[in-house]
Amino acid sequence: xxxxxxxxxxxxxxxxxxxxxxxxxxxxxxxxxxxxxxxxxxxxxxxxxxxxxxxxxxxxxxxxxxxxxxxxxxxxxxxxxxxxxxxxxxxxxxxxxxxxxxxxxxxxxxxxxxxxxxxxxxxxxxxxxxxxxxxxxxxxxxxxxxxxxxxxxxxxxxxxxxxxxxxxxxxxxxxxxxxxxxxxxxxxxxxxxxxxxxxxxxxxxxxxxxxxxxxxxxxxxxxxxxxxxxxxxxxxxxxxxxxxxxxxxxxxxxxxxxxxxxxxxxxxxxxxxxxxxxxxxxxxxxxxxxxxxxxxxxxxxxxxxxxxxxxxxxxxxxxxxxxxxxxxxxxxxxxxxxxxxxxxxxxxxxxxxxxxxxxxxxxxxxxxxxxxxxxxxxxxxxxxxxxxxxxxxxxxxxxxxxxxxxxxxxxxxxxxxxxxxxxxxxxxxxxxxxx
Ligand SMILES: Cc1cc2nc3c(=O)[nH]c(=O)nc-3n(C[C@H](O)[C@H](O)[C@H](O)COP(=O)(O)OP(=O)(O)OC[C@H]3O[C@@H](n4cnc5c(N)ncnc54)[C@H](O)[C@@H]3O)c2cc1C
Numbered sequence: 001x002x003x004x005x006x007x008x009x010x011x012x013x014x015x016x017x018x019x020x021x022x023x024x025x026x027x028x029x030x031x032x033x034x035x036x037x038x039x040x041x042x043x044x045x046x047x048x049x050x051x052x053x054x055x056x057x058x059x060x061x062x063x064x065x066x067x068x069x070x071x072x073x074x075x076x077x078x079x080x081x082x083x084x085x086x087x088x089x090x091x092x093x094x095x096x097x098x099x100x101x102x103x104x105x106x107x108x109x110x111x112x113x114x115x116x117x118x119x120x121x122x123x124x125x126x127x128x129x130x131x132x133x134x135x136x137x138x139x140x141x142x143x144x145x146x147x148x149x150x151x152x153x154x155x156x157x158x159x160x161x162x163x164x165x166x167x168x169x170x171x172x173x174x175x176x177x178x179x180x181x182x183x184x185x186x187x188x189x190x191x192x193x194x195x196x197x198x199x200x201x202x203x204x205x206x207x208x209x210x211x212x213x214x215x216x217x218x219x220x221x222x223x224x225x226x227x228x229x230x231x232x233x234x235x236x237x238x239x240x241x242x243x244x245x246x247x248x249x250x251x252x253x254x255x256x257x258x259x260x261x262x263x264x265x266x267x268x269x270x271x272x273x274x275x276x277x278x279x280x281x282x283x284x285x286x287x288x289x290x291x292x293x294x295x296x297x298x299x300x301x302x303x304x305x306x307x308x309x310x311x312x313x314x315x316x317x318x319x320x321x322x323x324x325x326x327x328x329x330x331x332x333x334x335x336x337x338x339x340x341x342x343x344x345x346x347x348x349x350x351x352x353x354x355x356x357x358x359x360x361x362x363x364x365x366x367x368x369x370x371x372x373x374x375x376x377x378x379x380x381x382x383x384x385x386x387x388x389x390x391x392x393x394x395x396x397x398x399x400x401x402x403x404x405x406x407x408x409x410x411x412x413x414x415x416x417x418x419x420x421x422x423x424x425x426x427x428x429x430x431x432x433x434x435x
Contacts, residue, residue: 007352008032008033008153009031009158009344012035012161013318015316016316017160017317019040020057020334020337021034025341026125027426033125033127034127035146036130037147040114040128041111049104049105049106049331050331051328051331053419054335056102057334057423063116067105067112070111071107072105072235073097074093076094079223081223082224083275084277084278086278087402088403092411099415100415108240131147135157137356141311142310142312144157157312158313158315159314160318161318162316167318168318182303185302185303189253191251191253191256191298192299193246193250193299195244197242197268199293201238201241203233212237214231215233216233217233218232220232222277223399224274225389226390227246228243228389229242241282243282244323244385259293259294264293299323299385302319307360307363310360313363316333317333320378325385328377335422338421339366339422343369347362
Protein backbone atom coordinates (compact mmCIF):
# COMPACT_ATOMS: atom_id res chain seq x y z
CA UNK A 1 0.00 0.00 0.00
CA UNK A 2 1.48 3.36 -1.03
CA UNK A 3 2.08 6.14 1.47
CA UNK A 4 1.19 4.08 4.56
CA UNK A 5 2.27 6.94 6.86
CA UNK A 6 -0.80 8.94 5.92
CA UNK A 7 -3.12 6.86 8.04
CA UNK A 8 -2.24 5.69 11.55
CA UNK A 9 -4.13 3.36 13.86
CA UNK A 10 -3.66 3.74 17.60
CA UNK A 11 -4.43 0.48 19.40
CA UNK A 12 -5.28 0.54 23.10
CA UNK A 13 -4.40 -2.84 24.61
CA UNK A 14 -1.85 -5.54 23.86
CA UNK A 15 -3.99 -8.60 24.60
CA UNK A 16 -5.15 -11.08 21.98
CA UNK A 17 -7.25 -8.55 20.04
CA UNK A 18 -4.64 -5.78 20.14
CA UNK A 19 -1.71 -7.97 19.10
CA UNK A 20 -3.70 -9.77 16.39
CA UNK A 21 -4.70 -6.35 15.05
CA UNK A 22 -1.09 -5.14 15.12
CA UNK A 23 -0.03 -8.21 13.11
CA UNK A 24 -2.82 -7.80 10.57
CA UNK A 25 -2.08 -4.09 10.10
CA UNK A 26 1.62 -4.74 9.72
CA UNK A 27 0.86 -7.33 7.02
CA UNK A 28 -1.46 -4.81 5.29
CA UNK A 29 1.18 -2.07 5.43
CA UNK A 30 -0.98 0.20 7.58
CA UNK A 31 0.86 2.28 10.17
CA UNK A 32 -0.04 1.69 13.83
CA UNK A 33 1.07 2.25 17.40
CA UNK A 34 0.00 -0.12 20.16
CA UNK A 35 -0.16 1.07 23.77
CA UNK A 36 -0.33 -1.60 26.47
CA UNK A 37 -1.02 -0.51 30.03
CA UNK A 38 1.00 -3.39 31.51
CA UNK A 39 3.56 -5.87 30.16
CA UNK A 40 2.99 -8.02 27.08
CA UNK A 41 2.12 -11.64 27.92
CA UNK A 42 1.87 -11.67 31.72
CA UNK A 43 1.79 -15.13 33.36
CA UNK A 44 -1.69 -15.61 34.82
CA UNK A 45 -1.98 -19.39 34.59
CA UNK A 46 -4.63 -19.11 31.86
CA UNK A 47 -4.70 -21.30 28.78
CA UNK A 48 -6.48 -20.92 25.46
CA UNK A 49 -7.96 -23.29 22.92
CA UNK A 50 -7.28 -22.25 19.35
CA UNK A 51 -10.02 -23.37 16.99
CA UNK A 52 -9.46 -24.33 13.35
CA UNK A 53 -11.01 -21.16 11.91
CA UNK A 54 -8.64 -18.99 13.97
CA UNK A 55 -5.75 -21.23 12.96
CA UNK A 56 -6.51 -20.31 9.34
CA UNK A 57 -6.09 -16.60 10.17
CA UNK A 58 -2.93 -17.31 12.19
CA UNK A 59 -1.63 -19.22 9.17
CA UNK A 60 -2.19 -16.10 7.08
CA UNK A 61 -0.29 -14.08 9.67
CA UNK A 62 2.58 -16.56 9.57
CA UNK A 63 2.44 -17.75 13.19
CA UNK A 64 0.42 -20.95 13.05
CA UNK A 65 3.37 -23.20 12.30
CA UNK A 66 5.22 -21.98 15.40
CA UNK A 67 2.19 -22.58 17.60
CA UNK A 68 1.63 -26.07 16.22
CA UNK A 69 5.27 -26.98 16.61
CA UNK A 70 5.13 -26.20 20.35
CA UNK A 71 2.20 -28.44 21.23
CA UNK A 72 0.04 -31.38 20.15
CA UNK A 73 -3.49 -31.68 18.77
CA UNK A 74 -6.53 -32.21 20.92
CA UNK A 75 -8.22 -35.47 19.97
CA UNK A 76 -11.22 -36.15 22.12
CA UNK A 77 -13.32 -35.53 25.19
CA UNK A 78 -14.16 -37.78 28.13
CA UNK A 79 -17.21 -36.84 30.20
CA UNK A 80 -17.54 -37.89 33.87
CA UNK A 81 -20.39 -37.60 36.33
CA UNK A 82 -19.99 -36.28 39.87
CA UNK A 83 -18.85 -39.70 41.16
CA UNK A 84 -16.13 -39.95 38.55
CA UNK A 85 -17.98 -42.43 36.30
CA UNK A 86 -17.35 -42.06 32.59
CA UNK A 87 -20.67 -41.58 30.80
CA UNK A 88 -19.57 -40.36 27.37
CA UNK A 89 -16.45 -40.15 25.26
CA UNK A 90 -15.96 -38.77 21.79
CA UNK A 91 -13.06 -38.23 19.39
CA UNK A 92 -14.70 -35.00 18.22
CA UNK A 93 -11.55 -32.89 17.93
CA UNK A 94 -9.86 -35.54 15.83
CA UNK A 95 -12.84 -35.74 13.47
CA UNK A 96 -12.99 -31.96 13.11
CA UNK A 97 -9.27 -31.95 12.35
CA UNK A 98 -9.76 -34.63 9.70
CA UNK A 99 -12.34 -32.45 7.95
CA UNK A 100 -10.67 -29.04 8.29
CA UNK A 101 -7.13 -30.43 8.08
CA UNK A 102 -6.18 -28.19 10.98
CA UNK A 103 -5.81 -29.33 14.58
CA UNK A 104 -7.46 -27.75 17.59
CA UNK A 105 -4.80 -26.96 20.19
CA UNK A 106 -4.74 -25.88 23.83
CA UNK A 107 -1.80 -23.69 24.78
CA UNK A 108 -0.69 -21.28 27.49
CA UNK A 109 -2.30 -17.89 26.87
CA UNK A 110 1.04 -16.30 27.65
CA UNK A 111 2.72 -18.33 24.89
CA UNK A 112 0.04 -17.24 22.41
CA UNK A 113 0.56 -13.58 23.30
CA UNK A 114 4.35 -13.95 23.14
CA UNK A 115 4.11 -15.57 19.73
CA UNK A 116 1.84 -12.81 18.41
CA UNK A 117 4.28 -10.21 19.75
CA UNK A 118 7.39 -11.96 18.42
CA UNK A 119 5.83 -12.21 14.99
CA UNK A 120 5.79 -8.41 14.67
CA UNK A 121 8.69 -7.21 12.57
CA UNK A 122 8.73 -3.67 13.98
CA UNK A 123 8.48 -3.92 17.77
CA UNK A 124 9.12 -0.20 18.20
CA UNK A 125 5.43 0.19 17.39
CA UNK A 126 4.48 -1.49 20.67
CA UNK A 127 4.84 0.59 23.84
CA UNK A 128 4.36 -1.16 27.18
CA UNK A 129 3.43 0.22 30.59
CA UNK A 130 1.61 3.06 28.85
CA UNK A 131 -2.17 3.16 28.96
CA UNK A 132 -4.73 5.26 27.11
CA UNK A 133 -6.31 7.65 29.60
CA UNK A 134 -8.44 9.88 27.33
CA UNK A 135 -8.70 11.24 23.80
CA UNK A 136 -10.07 14.10 21.75
CA UNK A 137 -10.80 14.16 18.06
CA UNK A 138 -11.27 16.56 15.16
CA UNK A 139 -12.11 16.19 11.48
CA UNK A 140 -8.53 15.20 10.60
CA UNK A 141 -7.62 12.75 13.33
CA UNK A 142 -7.56 11.79 16.97
CA UNK A 143 -5.24 12.73 19.84
CA UNK A 144 -4.77 10.15 22.56
CA UNK A 145 -3.63 11.22 26.01
CA UNK A 146 -1.65 8.53 27.83
CA UNK A 147 -1.66 7.83 31.55
CA UNK A 148 1.80 9.48 31.57
CA UNK A 149 0.20 12.67 30.23
CA UNK A 150 1.75 12.47 26.73
CA UNK A 151 -0.22 13.22 23.54
CA UNK A 152 -0.11 10.85 20.57
CA UNK A 153 -1.67 11.72 17.25
CA UNK A 154 -3.33 9.15 14.99
CA UNK A 155 -6.20 8.70 12.53
CA UNK A 156 -8.35 6.27 14.53
CA UNK A 157 -8.33 4.70 18.00
CA UNK A 158 -9.18 1.00 18.33
CA UNK A 159 -10.17 -0.03 21.85
CA UNK A 160 -8.78 -3.53 22.44
CA UNK A 161 -8.62 -2.89 26.17
CA UNK A 162 -10.67 -5.82 27.46
CA UNK A 163 -13.87 -6.32 29.38
CA UNK A 164 -13.16 -3.47 31.81
CA UNK A 165 -12.44 -1.16 28.85
CA UNK A 166 -11.35 2.37 29.80
CA UNK A 167 -12.37 3.57 26.36
CA UNK A 168 -15.86 2.06 26.56
CA UNK A 169 -16.11 3.94 29.86
CA UNK A 170 -15.06 7.18 28.17
CA UNK A 171 -17.65 6.68 25.41
CA UNK A 172 -20.28 6.08 28.09
CA UNK A 173 -19.33 9.23 30.03
CA UNK A 174 -19.55 11.26 26.83
CA UNK A 175 -23.24 10.35 26.39
CA UNK A 176 -24.31 10.08 30.03
CA UNK A 177 -26.44 13.23 29.87
CA UNK A 178 -27.48 13.26 26.22
CA UNK A 179 -28.27 9.57 25.68
CA UNK A 180 -28.98 7.75 28.96
CA UNK A 181 -30.07 4.59 27.13
CA UNK A 182 -26.73 4.25 25.34
CA UNK A 183 -24.97 5.07 28.59
CA UNK A 184 -26.69 2.02 30.11
CA UNK A 185 -25.70 -0.22 27.17
CA UNK A 186 -22.08 0.80 27.43
CA UNK A 187 -21.80 0.53 31.21
CA UNK A 188 -24.14 -2.37 31.97
CA UNK A 189 -23.60 -4.47 28.85
CA UNK A 190 -22.45 -7.65 30.61
CA UNK A 191 -23.89 -9.89 33.29
CA UNK A 192 -22.13 -12.56 35.30
CA UNK A 193 -23.76 -15.65 36.77
CA UNK A 194 -20.68 -17.87 37.04
CA UNK A 195 -17.09 -17.60 38.19
CA UNK A 196 -14.09 -19.59 36.94
CA UNK A 197 -11.08 -20.75 38.89
CA UNK A 198 -8.36 -21.59 36.38
CA UNK A 199 -4.84 -22.85 36.70
CA UNK A 200 -1.78 -24.46 35.25
CA UNK A 201 -0.32 -27.40 37.17
CA UNK A 202 2.25 -30.11 36.69
CA UNK A 203 0.80 -33.07 34.79
CA UNK A 204 1.95 -35.63 37.35
CA UNK A 205 0.28 -34.44 40.44
CA UNK A 206 1.01 -36.68 43.36
CA UNK A 207 4.28 -37.24 45.21
CA UNK A 208 6.24 -35.38 42.58
CA UNK A 209 5.27 -38.10 40.10
CA UNK A 210 6.55 -37.50 36.61
CA UNK A 211 4.06 -39.98 35.12
CA UNK A 212 1.41 -37.88 33.35
CA UNK A 213 -1.95 -37.90 35.06
CA UNK A 214 -3.76 -37.01 31.86
CA UNK A 215 -2.88 -38.40 28.45
CA UNK A 216 -2.01 -35.96 25.68
CA UNK A 217 -4.86 -34.74 23.53
CA UNK A 218 -7.76 -35.69 25.81
CA UNK A 219 -9.99 -33.17 27.60
CA UNK A 220 -11.65 -34.41 30.80
CA UNK A 221 -15.01 -32.81 31.67
CA UNK A 222 -16.77 -33.29 34.98
CA UNK A 223 -20.40 -32.42 35.73
CA UNK A 224 -21.54 -31.55 39.26
CA UNK A 225 -24.74 -29.76 40.25
CA UNK A 226 -24.11 -26.01 39.63
CA UNK A 227 -20.39 -26.71 39.32
CA UNK A 228 -18.40 -28.12 36.41
CA UNK A 229 -14.79 -28.52 35.47
CA UNK A 230 -12.36 -29.48 32.79
CA UNK A 231 -8.73 -30.49 32.62
CA UNK A 232 -6.43 -31.21 29.74
CA UNK A 233 -2.77 -31.94 29.24
CA UNK A 234 -0.71 -29.22 27.61
CA UNK A 235 2.79 -29.34 26.17
CA UNK A 236 5.87 -29.46 28.42
CA UNK A 237 4.23 -31.59 31.11
CA UNK A 238 1.63 -28.95 31.93
CA UNK A 239 -1.96 -29.52 32.90
CA UNK A 240 -4.55 -26.81 32.27
CA UNK A 241 -7.72 -26.90 34.36
CA UNK A 242 -10.88 -24.96 35.14
CA UNK A 243 -13.51 -25.06 37.87
CA UNK A 244 -16.75 -23.26 36.96
CA UNK A 245 -19.15 -22.32 39.75
CA UNK A 246 -22.60 -20.81 39.62
CA UNK A 247 -22.75 -17.57 41.63
CA UNK A 248 -25.29 -17.24 44.41
CA UNK A 249 -26.05 -13.72 43.17
CA UNK A 250 -25.65 -12.72 39.52
CA UNK A 251 -24.14 -9.30 38.87
CA UNK A 252 -23.95 -6.74 36.08
CA UNK A 253 -21.01 -4.62 34.93
CA UNK A 254 -19.52 -2.41 36.30
CA UNK A 255 -20.31 -4.24 39.55
CA UNK A 256 -19.16 -7.75 38.60
CA UNK A 257 -16.71 -8.97 41.24
CA UNK A 258 -12.91 -8.64 40.77
CA UNK A 259 -11.63 -11.59 42.79
CA UNK A 260 -8.54 -11.60 45.00
CA UNK A 261 -6.26 -14.49 45.90
CA UNK A 262 -8.05 -14.79 49.24
CA UNK A 263 -11.37 -15.21 47.41
CA UNK A 264 -9.79 -17.92 45.25
CA UNK A 265 -8.44 -19.80 48.27
CA UNK A 266 -11.87 -19.62 49.94
CA UNK A 267 -13.49 -21.01 46.79
CA UNK A 268 -11.03 -23.89 46.66
CA UNK A 269 -11.67 -24.59 50.35
CA UNK A 270 -15.37 -24.80 49.58
CA UNK A 271 -15.31 -26.79 46.31
CA UNK A 272 -11.82 -28.34 46.25
CA UNK A 273 -12.98 -31.73 47.51
CA UNK A 274 -15.08 -32.31 44.36
CA UNK A 275 -13.78 -34.80 41.82
CA UNK A 276 -12.07 -33.04 38.93
CA UNK A 277 -11.97 -36.44 37.27
CA UNK A 278 -11.50 -40.01 38.49
CA UNK A 279 -8.80 -40.22 41.06
CA UNK A 280 -8.14 -36.55 41.66
CA UNK A 281 -9.92 -33.50 43.03
CA UNK A 282 -9.76 -29.80 42.30
CA UNK A 283 -7.74 -29.45 45.52
CA UNK A 284 -5.12 -31.81 44.03
CA UNK A 285 -4.95 -29.61 40.93
CA UNK A 286 -4.72 -26.48 43.05
CA UNK A 287 -1.99 -28.07 45.20
CA UNK A 288 0.12 -28.79 42.10
CA UNK A 289 -0.41 -25.38 40.53
CA UNK A 290 2.33 -23.17 39.17
CA UNK A 291 -0.14 -20.33 38.58
CA UNK A 292 -3.87 -19.94 39.15
CA UNK A 293 -6.53 -17.29 39.49
CA UNK A 294 -10.25 -16.68 39.61
CA UNK A 295 -12.39 -14.45 37.42
CA UNK A 296 -16.02 -13.52 37.14
CA UNK A 297 -17.38 -14.87 33.82
CA UNK A 298 -19.10 -11.86 32.29
CA UNK A 299 -21.22 -12.52 29.21
CA UNK A 300 -23.05 -10.40 26.67
CA UNK A 301 -22.77 -8.36 23.51
CA UNK A 302 -22.80 -4.58 23.92
CA UNK A 303 -25.68 -2.94 22.04
CA UNK A 304 -24.44 -0.96 19.05
CA UNK A 305 -23.03 1.04 17.66
CA UNK A 306 -19.57 -0.22 18.58
CA UNK A 307 -18.13 3.14 17.57
CA UNK A 308 -18.67 6.67 18.83
CA UNK A 309 -19.90 8.14 15.55
CA UNK A 310 -16.31 9.39 15.19
CA UNK A 311 -12.85 7.85 15.10
CA UNK A 312 -13.11 5.36 17.97
CA UNK A 313 -14.14 1.72 17.59
CA UNK A 314 -14.32 -1.20 20.04
CA UNK A 315 -13.06 -4.77 19.44
CA UNK A 316 -12.56 -8.01 21.41
CA UNK A 317 -13.76 -8.41 24.98
CA UNK A 318 -14.49 -4.68 25.21
CA UNK A 319 -17.72 -5.27 23.26
CA UNK A 320 -18.40 -8.98 23.45
CA UNK A 321 -17.76 -11.35 26.31
CA UNK A 322 -18.41 -15.07 26.27
CA UNK A 323 -18.19 -17.46 29.21
CA UNK A 324 -15.01 -19.51 29.15
CA UNK A 325 -16.49 -23.05 28.77
CA UNK A 326 -16.64 -23.20 24.97
CA UNK A 327 -13.23 -21.57 24.50
CA UNK A 328 -14.55 -18.92 22.11
CA UNK A 329 -13.65 -15.46 23.51
CA UNK A 330 -10.09 -15.07 22.26
CA UNK A 331 -10.94 -16.76 18.95
CA UNK A 332 -13.83 -14.36 18.51
CA UNK A 333 -11.54 -11.43 19.24
CA UNK A 334 -9.31 -12.53 16.33
CA UNK A 335 -12.36 -12.83 14.07
CA UNK A 336 -13.44 -9.32 15.02
CA UNK A 337 -10.01 -7.98 14.16
CA UNK A 338 -10.23 -9.75 10.82
CA UNK A 339 -13.61 -8.21 10.05
CA UNK A 340 -12.39 -4.74 11.02
CA UNK A 341 -9.09 -4.86 9.13
CA UNK A 342 -10.72 -6.23 5.96
CA UNK A 343 -12.98 -3.20 5.80
CA UNK A 344 -10.30 -0.73 6.82
CA UNK A 345 -7.88 -1.99 4.17
CA UNK A 346 -10.59 -1.81 1.55
CA UNK A 347 -11.32 1.81 2.58
CA UNK A 348 -7.65 2.78 2.47
CA UNK A 349 -7.20 1.17 -0.93
CA UNK A 350 -9.86 3.59 -2.21
CA UNK A 351 -8.84 6.64 -0.21
CA UNK A 352 -5.77 7.11 1.96
CA UNK A 353 -7.10 10.13 3.77
CA UNK A 354 -10.68 9.13 4.54
CA UNK A 355 -13.06 11.56 6.20
CA UNK A 356 -14.65 10.86 9.57
CA UNK A 357 -17.85 9.96 7.71
CA UNK A 358 -16.02 7.35 5.61
CA UNK A 359 -14.44 5.94 8.75
CA UNK A 360 -17.74 5.67 10.62
CA UNK A 361 -19.30 3.86 7.64
CA UNK A 362 -16.36 1.41 7.71
CA UNK A 363 -16.79 0.84 11.45
CA UNK A 364 -20.51 0.20 10.88
CA UNK A 365 -19.73 -2.39 8.20
CA UNK A 366 -17.30 -4.13 10.56
CA UNK A 367 -20.03 -4.31 13.18
CA UNK A 368 -22.58 -5.66 10.69
CA UNK A 369 -20.20 -8.51 9.87
CA UNK A 370 -19.08 -9.24 13.41
CA UNK A 371 -22.30 -8.89 15.41
CA UNK A 372 -23.89 -12.16 14.21
CA UNK A 373 -20.68 -14.01 15.14
CA UNK A 374 -20.66 -12.33 18.54
CA UNK A 375 -24.33 -13.15 19.15
CA UNK A 376 -24.01 -16.81 18.24
CA UNK A 377 -20.78 -17.22 20.23
CA UNK A 378 -22.30 -15.72 23.37
CA UNK A 379 -25.41 -17.86 22.92
CA UNK A 380 -23.50 -21.14 22.52
CA UNK A 381 -21.17 -20.34 25.42
CA UNK A 382 -24.12 -19.36 27.61
CA UNK A 383 -25.83 -22.70 26.96
CA UNK A 384 -22.63 -24.71 27.37
CA UNK A 385 -21.91 -23.17 30.77
CA UNK A 386 -25.41 -24.00 32.00
CA UNK A 387 -25.41 -27.44 30.43
CA UNK A 388 -22.09 -28.43 31.97
CA UNK A 389 -23.18 -27.31 35.42
CA UNK A 390 -26.57 -29.02 34.97
CA UNK A 391 -28.36 -25.81 35.76
CA UNK A 392 -31.90 -27.20 35.41
CA UNK A 393 -33.84 -30.44 35.42
CA UNK A 394 -34.04 -30.26 31.61
CA UNK A 395 -30.27 -29.91 31.29
CA UNK A 396 -29.73 -32.84 33.65
CA UNK A 397 -31.98 -34.88 31.36
CA UNK A 398 -30.08 -33.64 28.29
CA UNK A 399 -26.79 -34.71 29.85
CA UNK A 400 -28.25 -38.17 30.32
CA UNK A 401 -29.24 -38.19 26.62
CA UNK A 402 -25.93 -36.83 25.33
CA UNK A 403 -24.16 -40.18 24.73
CA UNK A 404 -26.86 -40.98 22.17
CA UNK A 405 -26.31 -37.85 20.09
CA UNK A 406 -24.63 -39.13 16.90
CA UNK A 407 -21.02 -38.06 16.56
CA UNK A 408 -21.63 -37.02 12.95
CA UNK A 409 -24.23 -34.53 14.19
CA UNK A 410 -21.83 -33.13 16.83
CA UNK A 411 -19.13 -32.67 14.19
CA UNK A 412 -21.60 -31.01 11.82
CA UNK A 413 -22.61 -28.53 14.53
CA UNK A 414 -18.98 -27.75 15.31
CA UNK A 415 -18.22 -27.13 11.65
CA UNK A 416 -21.34 -25.04 11.13
CA UNK A 417 -20.04 -22.69 13.82
CA UNK A 418 -16.55 -22.49 12.32
CA UNK A 419 -17.37 -22.31 8.63
CA UNK A 420 -18.78 -18.74 8.45
CA UNK A 421 -15.70 -17.28 10.20
CA UNK A 422 -13.80 -14.69 8.13
CA UNK A 423 -10.24 -14.71 6.83
CA UNK A 424 -8.01 -11.74 5.99
CA UNK A 425 -9.19 -10.87 2.49
CA UNK A 426 -6.06 -8.97 1.48
CA UNK A 427 -3.81 -12.00 2.10
CA UNK A 428 -3.80 -15.29 0.17
CA UNK A 429 -6.38 -17.82 1.34
CA UNK A 430 -4.36 -20.72 2.75
CA UNK A 431 -7.13 -23.10 1.67
CA UNK A 432 -7.26 -22.10 -1.98
CA UNK A 433 -6.14 -25.06 -4.04
CA UNK A 434 -6.00 -27.20 -0.92
CA UNK A 435 -9.02 -29.43 -1.50
C1 LIG B 1 -9.15 -18.37 32.35
C2 LIG B 1 -9.55 -18.01 30.96
C3 LIG B 1 -9.50 -18.96 29.97
C4 LIG B 1 -9.88 -18.64 28.68
N1 LIG B 1 -9.83 -19.61 27.72
C5 LIG B 1 -10.16 -19.29 26.46
C6 LIG B 1 -10.07 -20.26 25.42
O1 LIG B 1 -9.76 -21.43 25.63
N2 LIG B 1 -10.38 -19.86 24.15
C7 LIG B 1 -10.75 -18.58 23.88
O2 LIG B 1 -11.00 -18.26 22.70
N3 LIG B 1 -10.86 -17.65 24.83
C8 LIG B 1 -10.57 -17.97 26.10
N4 LIG B 1 -10.67 -17.03 27.09
C9 LIG B 1 -11.13 -15.69 26.73
C10 LIG B 1 -10.01 -14.86 26.16
O3 LIG B 1 -8.89 -14.88 27.02
C11 LIG B 1 -10.48 -13.43 25.96
O4 LIG B 1 -11.66 -13.44 25.20
C12 LIG B 1 -9.42 -12.62 25.26
O5 LIG B 1 -8.28 -12.54 26.09
C13 LIG B 1 -9.92 -11.24 24.89
O6 LIG B 1 -8.85 -10.51 24.34
P1 LIG B 1 -8.84 -8.93 24.37
O7 LIG B 1 -7.56 -8.55 23.73
O8 LIG B 1 -10.12 -8.39 23.83
O9 LIG B 1 -8.83 -8.53 25.91
P2 LIG B 1 -7.73 -8.81 27.00
O10 LIG B 1 -7.08 -10.12 26.79
O11 LIG B 1 -8.40 -8.56 28.31
O12 LIG B 1 -6.63 -7.69 26.75
C14 LIG B 1 -6.86 -6.35 27.03
C15 LIG B 1 -5.49 -5.69 27.20
O13 LIG B 1 -5.68 -4.28 27.27
C16 LIG B 1 -4.84 -3.77 28.29
N5 LIG B 1 -5.44 -2.50 28.73
C17 LIG B 1 -6.50 -2.32 29.54
N6 LIG B 1 -6.79 -1.01 29.66
C18 LIG B 1 -5.91 -0.35 28.89
C19 LIG B 1 -5.70 1.01 28.58
N7 LIG B 1 -6.47 1.97 29.09
N8 LIG B 1 -4.70 1.35 27.75
C20 LIG B 1 -3.89 0.39 27.21
N9 LIG B 1 -4.03 -0.92 27.48
C21 LIG B 1 -5.04 -1.29 28.28
C22 LIG B 1 -4.81 -4.85 29.34
O14 LIG B 1 -3.69 -4.73 30.19
C23 LIG B 1 -4.79 -6.11 28.48
O15 LIG B 1 -3.47 -6.49 28.14
C24 LIG B 1 -10.32 -17.33 28.39
C25 LIG B 1 -10.40 -16.37 29.39
C26 LIG B 1 -10.03 -16.71 30.67
C27 LIG B 1 -10.13 -15.67 31.75
